[in-house]
Amino acid sequence: MVRRIDLHRFVDKARVREAIAAAELETGAPIHVSIAPYFWGSVWRTAERAFRKHGLAKTSKRNGVLFFVVPSRREFVIIGDVGAHEALGQPTWDSVAVLVQEQFSGGDPTAGLVMGIEKIGRALAARFPHEY
Numbered sequence: 001m002v003r004r005i006d007l008h009r010f011v012d013k014a015r016v017r018e019a020i021a022a023a024e025l026e027t028g029a030p031i032h033v034s035i036a037p038y039f040w041g042s043v044w045r046t047a048e049r050a051f052r053k054h055g056l057a058k059t060s061k062r063n064g065v066l067f068f069v070v071p072s073r074r075e076f077v078i079i080g081d082v083g084a085h086e087a088l089g090q091p092t093w094d095s096v097a098v099l100v101q102e103q104f105s106g107g108d109p110t111a112g113l114v115m116g117i118e119k120i121g122r123a124l125a126a127r128f129p130h131e132y
Contacts, residue, residue, distance in 0.1 A: 010035055010069075010071045010109055011033075011034070011035065011069075011109050011110045012110040014112065014116055016108050016113050016117070017116060018116040019113070019117040019121075020032075020033065020117055022118075023117050023118060023120070023121025023122075023124070024122070024130070025122070025130060026121060026122070026124075026129070026130055027121055027124040027125040027128050027129060027130055028057060028061070028063070028064075028124035028128050028129065028130050028131050029059070029061070029063035029064060029065060029084060029124040029128045030055075030059060030064045031064075031066075031067075031092060031120065031121065032056060032064070032065070032066050032067070032071070033052050033066075033067045033068075033113055033117070033122055034047075034050045034066060034067070034068050035069045035070075035071065035090075036045055036050070036068065036069065036070045037070075037072065038053040038070070038072035038073065039070075040045050041130070043068070043070055043073060043077055044077055046068070046070075047066065047068035047077040047079055048079065048099045050066060050068055050096075051064070051066045051068075051081075053077050054066065056079075056081060057081055059076065059081065059083075061083045061128060062078075062081040062082045062083035062084070063079065063080075063081055063082045063083040063084040063087070063124065063128050064080070064081045064084065064131045065079065065081070065084055065120055065124070066078070066079045067100070067113060067116060067117070069113070070111070071109070074104070075098060076097075076101075076104070078093060078095060078096060078097055078100070078116070078120075080120075083126075083128075084124060084128075087124075087127040087128065088120075088124070088127065092120075092123050096116050096119050096120050096123075097116075099112070099115050099116055099119060099121070100113065100115070100116040102114060111122055
């Protein structure tokens with residue numbers, strides 16, 4: 001029996017959008033979440049294509065962030081552009097990934113994304129504050 005995952009029910013999109021909006025009020029760095037259906041090939045390479053497709057590689061400060069989730073594979077990737085990665089450092093990215101993974105493993109992917117967005121948003125705000 002093949003278990004199908006309803007991508008529309010995988011996360012509470014409204015809560016994720018609210019978390020992104022709140023984070024982006026504090027930081028000038030764009031944050032995007034992409035939930036992908038099953039596909040063949042590398043999750044990392046597909047996430048990199050999605051990163052470019054959503055224009056996250058075109059920011060002036062190179063500080064865009066993508067949370068790319070493939071529920072059918074139980075995998076996710078968090079990509080930060082060069083400026084974001086250099087500003088935050090690997091330990092920050094690792095701690096966000098652990099936080100998201102813990103919530104996913106506990107059965108609450110919405111909480112995982114919201115908590116990950118909040119944490120990365122705070123870190124980005126310290127280095128890339130929103131310019132009004």
